[in-house]
Amino acid sequence: MNAGERLLKDYSQNKARLAGHSMPWLTGIRECARESFAVQGLPEVSDEDWKYTKLTQLAQANYGFAERLDSTFIASLADNVLNKLIFAAEHRLVFVNGHYNESLSTINLLPEGVILTSLAQAIEEHAELLSSTLGSIADYATHPFTALNTAMLSDGVFLLAQKNTKIETPIHCLFISTATEQSVVNYPRLLLLLDESAELTLVEHYLDMAQLKSGMAQTLSDHNFINHNLTNCVTEVLLSPHAHMDHYKLQYDSTDTSHIAAMYVEQQRASTFTSHSYSVGAALARNDIQIKLVDSQAECILNGAYLVAGRQHVDYHTQIEHLAPGCNSRQIYKGVIHGRGRAVFNGKVIIHSQAQQSSANQLNKNLLLGEKAEVDTKPELQIYADDVKCSHGATVGQLDEQALFYLQSRGVCKKDAQNWLVNGFVSEVLKLIDNPVLREFIQLTVIAHLNQLAGGDVKSLQELISTGEGVMPCH
Amino acid sequence: MTTQAKNLERFVGGEYPHGFVTELATDSLPPGLSESVIRQISAKKNEPEFMLQWRLQAYRHWLTLDVPTWSKVHYPPINYDDIIYYSAPKSASSGPQSLDDVAPEILQTYEKLGIPLHERAQLAGVAVDAVFDSVSVATTFKEKLADVGVIFCSFSEAVQKHPELVQQYLGSVVPFTDNFYAALNAAVFSDGSFCYVPKGTRCPMELSTYFRINSLNTGQFERTLIIVEDNSYVSYLEGCTAPMRDEHQLHAAVVELIALNNAEIKYATVQNWYPGDKEGKGGIYNFVTKRGLCQGNYSKISWTQVETGSAITWKYPSVILKGDNSIGEFYSVALTNNYQQADTGTKMTHIGKNTTSTIISKGISAGHGSNAYRGLVSVGQNASNAKNYSQCDSLLLGAHCSAHTFPYIEVRHPSAKIEHEATTSKISDEQLFYCLQRGITAENAVSMIINGFCKDIFRKLPMEFAVEAQALMEVSLEGCTG
Numbered sequence: 001m002n003a004g005e006r007l008l009k010d011y012s013q014n015k016a017r018l019a020g021h022s023m024p025w026l027t028g029i030r031e032c033a034r035e036s037f038a039v040q041g042l043p044e045v046s047d048e049d050w051k052y053t054k055l056t057q058l059a060q061a062n063y064g065f066a067e068r069l070d071s072t073f074i075a076s077l078a079d080n081v082l083n084k085l086i087f088a089a090e091h092r093l094v095f096v097n098g099h100y101n102e103s104l105s106t107i108n109l110l111p112e113g114v115i116l117t118s119l120a121q122a123i124e125e126h127a128e129l130l131s132s133t134l135g136s137i138a139d140y141a142t143h144p145f146t147a148l149n150t151a152m153l154s155d156g157v158f159l160l161a162q163k164n165t166k167i168e169t170p171i172h173c174l175f176i177s178t179a180t181e182q183s184v185v186n187y188p189r190l191l192l193l194l195d196e197s198a199e200l201t202l203v204e205h206y207l208d209m210a211q212l213k214s215g216m217a218q219t220l221s222d223h224n225f226i227n228h229n230l231t232n233c234v235t236e237v238l239l240s241p242h243a244h245m246d247h248y249k250l251q252y253d254s255t256d257t258s259h260i261a262a263m264y265v266e267q268q269r270a271s272t273f274t275s276h277s278y279s280v281g282a283a284l285a286r287n288d289i290q291i292k293l294v295d296s297q298a299e300c301i302l303n304g305a306y307l308v309a310g311r312q313h314v315d316y317h318t319q320i321e322h323l324a325p326g327c328n329s330r331q332i333y334k335g336v337i338h339g340r341g342r343a344v345f346n347g348k349v350i351i352h353s354q355a356q357q358s359s360a361n362q363l364n365k366n367l368l369l370g371e372k373a374e375v376d377t378k379p380e381l382q383i384y385a386d387d388v389k390c391s392h393g394a395t396v397g398q399l400d401e402q403a404l405f406y407l408q409s410r411g412v413c414k415k416d417a418q419n420w421l422v423n424g425f426v427s428e429v430l431k432l433i434d435n436p437v438l439r440e441f442i443q444l445t446v447i448a449h450l451n452q453l454a455g456g457d458v459k460s461l462q463e464l465i466s467t468g469e470g471v472m473p474c475h
Numbered sequence: 476m477t478t479q480a481k482n483l484e485r486f487v488g489g490e491y492p493h494g495f496v497t498e499l500a501t502d503s504l505p506p507g508l509s510e511s512v513i514r515q516i517s518a519k520k521n522e523p524e525f526m527l528q529w530r531l532q533a534y535r536h537w538l539t540l541d542v543p544t545w546s547k548v549h550y551p552p553i554n555y556d557d558i559i560y561y562s563a564p565k566s567a568s569s570g571p572q573s574l575d576d577v578a579p580e581i582l583q584t585y586e587k588l589g590i591p592l593h594e595r596a597q598l599a600g601v602a603v604d605a606v607f608d609s610v611s612v613a614t615t616f617k618e619k620l621a622d623v624g625v626i627f628c629s630f631s632e633a634v635q636k637h638p639e640l641v642q643q644y645l646g647s648v649v650p651f652t653d654n655f656y657a658a659l660n661a662a663v664f665s666d667g668s669f670c671y672v673p674k675g676t677r678c679p680m681e682l683s684t685y686f687r688i689n690s691l692n693t694g695q696f697e698r699t700l701i702i703v704e705d706n707s708y709v710s711y712l713e714g715c716t717a718p719m720r721d722e723h724q725l726h727a728a729v730v731e732l733i734a735l736n737n738a739e740i741k742y743a744t745v746q747n748w749y750p751g752d753k754e755g756k757g758g759i760y761n762f763v764t765k766r767g768l769c770q771g772n773y774s775k776i777s778w779t780q781v782e783t784g785s786a787i788t789w790k791y792p793s794v795i796l797k798g799d800n801s802i803g804e805f806y807s808v809a810l811t812n813n814y815q816q817a818d819t820g821t822k823m824t825h826i827g828k829n830t831t832s833t834i835i836s837k838g839i840s841a842g843h844g845s846n847a848y849r850g851l852v853s854v855g856q857n858a859s860n861a862k863n864y865s866q867c868d869s870l871l872l873g874a875h876c877s878a879h880t881f882p883y884i885e886v887r888h889p890s891a892k893i894e895h896e897a898t899t900s901k902i903s904d905e906q907l908f909y910c911l912q913r914g915i916t917a918e919n920a921v922s923m924i925i926n927g928f929c930k931d932i933f934r935k936l937p938m939e940f941a942v943e944a945q946a947l948m949e950v951s952l953e954g955c956t957g
Contacts (some may be wrong), residue, residue: 047544052885353874368889372856381582381880386871386901396886396893 001061004042004144008034010185011151014065018154020123025131027359033140033150033211033439040144052344052376053286053315058258059342061228066097066184073178081176081207087170087441089203093118093157096176098186100155113162116171119189122158129160134191136237138264143288145260149187149234154232156189161198161243170201170248170438173230178209179251183227190235194243194271200248201435206231208215208254208281228256228283235263239271241295246274248438253281254444255312262288269295276433278442279314280449286315293327293355302331305429305446308341309370309453315344322355327357334429335366336422337373338453345377347392353384362392367399367425423447504777507556510534513662515561520631520665523638533651533661540655547847547879548787550760553725581724599797606639609824616680625678625709626671630698630874633669642672648731648795656727657764660696664729667698672707672738680874681937683712699730704737705771710741712940726785728763736771736798743936744792744945747784747951755814755843758786765792769801769827777804778821779935781944783951786815791849793822796830803832806932808944810951811844811876820850820881825861825891834865837929840876841952847879854891869899870928872921872952922949 001009011034020026042059043050055336074096082094082104093116094104100118110116115126122130122274140147157173175188192202231253239245255260259282265273291300306314320329335343349360366375399421407417426446433439515536517527536742542546542552620627626637634641635854651661672678703709713730726748742765761784767776778792788811794803805821823832838846848867869878880897910920926933926945933941 172912346486353877356874366886368886368891372887373889375884377884378882379880379897380882381869381875381897381899383869383871383879383899384877386874386876388871388899388901390899391897393881393896394884394893395895396884396891398889398892456764 002042003055003061003209004037005186007042007063007148007269007339008038008151010063010065012272012371017065018152019120020127021125021300023127025127026134028121029135030151030153033135033147037147037151038145039146043144043385049317049346052222053284053313054344055258055284057228057283058230061183061230063185063230064182065181066099066186067139068099069096069178071103074104077176078112080303081209082174086444087172087437091167092172092174094176095155095175095186095188096371097178097180097184098155098175111165111167113159113165114167115158117158119156119158119191120154122191126158126160129156130191133193134236135194135240137238138234138262139290143262145232145286146262146264147236147290149189149232149262152185153189153234154234157191159190159192159200159202161194161200163195164197165195166198167200170203170246170435172203172205173330175204175206175233176209177206177229177231177257179397180227180229183229184410185230185232187220188231188233188269190233191236191278192237192245194237194239194245196240197242198240199244201248203248203250203438204233204235205248205250206233206281207252208257215419228258229254230258230260231282233259235261237263237265238271239265239267239273239298241269241271243268243271244273244337246434248433248442249275249277249287250442251254251277251279251281251285251287251447253285255281255283255310257282258284258286260286265289265291265300267293267295267298270297270299273300274434275300275302275304276442277302277316278446279304279306279308279316280446282314283311284313284315287317289316289318291318291320292323293329294323296324296326298324299328301329303334304333304431305426306333306335306343307338307426307446307449307453308336308343309338311340313342313344317346317348320360322349322358322360324352325355326357327355327359329361331364332429332432333364334426335364335375336426336450336453337366337368337370337375339370340372341370342374343376345375345382345394347378348380348394349382349390349392351381351383351385351388351390356385356387358385358388358390360388360390364392364394365425366394366396367422368396369398369422371372372433415454419451422450422454426450477700508558508560508663511695512560514730514787516663516665520634520644522634525638525642526634529646530662533658534663536651537655537662540658543655544847546789547845547881548789548816549819550787550816553760555659558725560819595746597930618873619679620682622925623676623679624673626669627682627766628669630664630667630669630700633700637669637671639953641669641700644700644731644733646731646768648733649729650661653764656762657729660698660727660729660764664696664698667700667728667898669699670701670709670711672709673705674706676704676707678709681710682858683711687942696729699728701731701740701742702733703735705736705738705741707735708739708939711743712937713742713744713746724760726761726763727760728765730763730765730792732767732776734767734769734771734774734776734798734801735945737773738771739775739777740767741777741779742767742792743779743940745781745940746788747947749786750784750813750815750951751786755786757923758815759784760786760787761789762787765790766822767792767794767803769794769796769798769803769830771801772827773800774798775802775804777802777806777935779806779932780808780819781932781936781947782807782809782817782819783947785817788815788817788819791822793824794832794917795824795826796832796861797826798816798830799827800829801827802830805834805836806935807836808929808932808948809837809846809848810839810841810948811846812841812951814843816845818847818849820867821849822851823830823853823863825852825854825858825863827858829860830858831862832864834863834867835931836867837866837932838867838869839872839925839928839952840869840878843875845877845879847881847884848897849881851883851885852893852895853883853885854888854893856887859890861888861893863891863893863895865893865895867897868928869897870925871899871901922952
């Protein structure tokens with residue numbers, strides 16, 4: 001039995017336990033997706049889209065069904081995780097190993113016309129709405145993991161914002177994964193529908209218990225397993241005319257898991273979509289972002305940063321299709337690669353013949369710091385219209401020797417100087433975050449992570465100034 | 476002995492049982508490809524045994540390969556059994572007998588390009604010997620080259636006169652296992668050019684297949700091998716700036732360049748094969764494998780190409796930067812008009828230390844043309860301080876054309892500095908307006924802007940070629956404005 005078949009076995013054994021298993025419309029979707037996955041199989045390096053990403057670890061693991069955890073353990077999460085988050089969200093949906101947990105979640109008063117529930121609940125309560133929308137944007141025919149997710153989907157987030165509704169504060173969707181006895185797969189699914197002129201901000205946040213050191217040591221010692229879990233998530237977004245969405249994806253999974261994510265966005269006339277994606281964790285992280293600009297004047301902005309070290313592997317595949325005139329797309333992705341890390345970037349922009357007056361920019365910059373690190377980048381343009389302005393750029397390089405020298409000549413030790421320059425490099429993306437609360441939160445976690453990668457014990461400029469050390473030699 | 480082994484024995488060891496006496500009466504072999512066809516090609520060319528064995532190996536390997544489909548070009552499948560793989564240089568009687576028989580459009584083009592009258596006949600495929608004797612011209616050049624020790628001759632001649640050089644270097648850069656068309660070429664190639672520049676020699680003139688008259692009519696599978704020894708230099712020009720009258724459909728050539736220590740090779744191509752008519756019927760399929768090996772330290776290989784012809788152009792002149800401090804360059808202008816398709820680019824493989832590569836690619840699409848840049852820059856694990864700069868710009872003329880960019884960048888060394896940038900746009904209305912306002916016609920304005928767009932590449936060409944290349948752009952773009 002190969003890895004693909006093993007994953008399918010999981011489906012046949014557990015389909016009766018999935019949400020809405022008795023609903024024919026959902027079973028129909030699942031069966032079609034299962035069929036499609038069986039045909040596609042797990043991707044191999046001979047597939048152009050997976051040329052640089054091998055799924056060896058994932059293919060070797062023997063996956064089981066992610067069970068619900070007992071309530072005392074869940075209760076401990078409130079203290080150990082939620083209260084430690086410096087980012088207090090008004091609306092928070094918490095998932096533990098893929099299952100929605102009501103006791104940990106808080107959903108405050110939402111404006112009229114907004115539905116925000118777990119997907120499992122929505123399957124029961126809004127079957128009619130879901131049957132016409134679920135899976136309509138996420139095309140699984142060309143992506144085996146989207147097919148797998150569609151076959152196995154059971155829980156996640158359902159959001160519907162009706163015409164002119166605005167949600168002021170960010171919606172925080174927190175996916176916590178814990179140590180498990182057996183390797184498991186989580187299949188979160190998010191379906192986000194924004195009607196005309198609706199506006200909101202949503203944070204998709206993946207967190208592993210192992211990433212939180214303090215306070216969890218005791219609980220974790222009982223569960224010291226060496227597994228290779230997989231998170232296979234799919235996000236579907238439909239933006240009606242003039243709708244606006246800010247999407248944040250924070251991936252801090254444990255470095256012994258695989259994280260395979262796909263996001264599909266359909267944008268109608270004059271809608272705007274902004275994505276901020278930060279990939280820090282996971283042994284293998286793959287992010288597919290596919291945007292379709294189906295009507296005129298739509299705009300999408302994709303920003304992201306990936307920070308890898310050790311033997312981590314991160315892979316971003318973005319695809320923006322300009323299908324109508326006068327649309328705009330901008331992308332900027334930055335990578336910092338330490339150790340034996342490997343980063344893959346493939347940005348594809350397709351301008352169809354009817355999409356005149358399109359403008360598309362794309363930039364991918366990589367800082368290669370590890371001796372054995374590797375970067376494979378491929379910014380791709382396919383243009384079938386003539387009245388367009390498109391550009392792309394890609395760089396791979398190191399820190400500027402002159403800048404390093406400048407800092408050192410002013411008494412900053414080399415390690416700090418390097419770190420400041422790396423922080424500065426990433427800050428270019430961080431400062432594009434509009435929401436001040438989120439900017440601070442992401443900045444702190446990202447910078448802390450960078451410092452940790454640099455070997456810890458690195459002081460920031462602010463720290464040096466606030467402790468009165470000023471800018472002085474530190475070692 | 477099993478049946479299979481017996482068959483093998485028969486093919487490898489035995490004489491071709493049917494003989495080829497009758498074939499000798501005609502100049503070409505029947506269509507189709509088999510081991511016996513290859514034996515006959517080799518025998519006709521009186522090749523040494525190692526050549527035959529190499530061809531046969533290539534053929535057996537080719538049989539195991541599938542036609543590559545990854546490129547951005549579309550064409551009906553080619554039936555490889557319909558192709559005539561050997562045809563001796565076309566006899567005087569098969570071509571047009573005089574310039575009066577040549578299509579008037581082609582003659583008009585020659586006029587515009589300013590090609591001397593006697594050359595026009597030759598380019599159009601009119602039996603040249605009847606018109607004028609150019610052999611003496613070629614011979615003078617050969618003598619001058621021989622004086623400094625440069626060997627420049629047809630591939631067949633090299634196989635006869637310098638088999639040791641051919642054996643040493645043939646297939647060392649493009650092995651027959653490289654790809655489908657390289658394998659096919661290795662099995663059946665009929666002729667091509669050979670050039671050897673000994674140590675410490677600066678080749679006294681620009682070498683060109685154009686001077687080597689006998690190669691003008693060589694078939695669709697040609698092979699070029701250029702070896703430049705330590706501290707030597709050669710500049711080589713391929714092709715000519717006027718459309719070739721050629722009815723061949725498939726053109727699968729292989730070019731191998733080898734530069735030893737401190738050697739430099741400049742290779743320039745101006746390709747203007749028949750591009751097919753306005754509806755996209757006919758035209759050459761140009762599937763070429765070109766690769767240079769910077770084997771020695773401080774060696775340099777530079778490719779310059781101006782691609783305006785062929786129905787389909789599919790080629791990636793590449794450089795393997797094996798020697799330390801070696802340099803690779805690729806300068807390209809590719810123009811597609813009507814229904815032409817081009818999928819071209821380069822591969823820069825950085826292996827040695829302190830290697831540098833530069834890629835400048837300009838694509839122009841007009842009409843229904845499709846133009847793709849596909850390139851790979853790879854930096855190996857030991858290639859410290861590798862540097863690459865790539866720039867690929869596309870210009871779009873007309874609403875039905877397309878332009879694509881597929882740059883692959885693979886970096887495995889932390890000291891590498893790689894920069895890639897690409898832009899795609901059309902000629903802006905402001906630019907056009909500015910020109911029109913000053914009394915320049917729309918057609919002249921477009922041609923001026925395009926020449927400016929391609930200036931960086933034309934500068935790399937030898938002077939007279941640069942002038943012709945500019946004229947060629949104008950001719951190729953005729954009728955696509957307004």
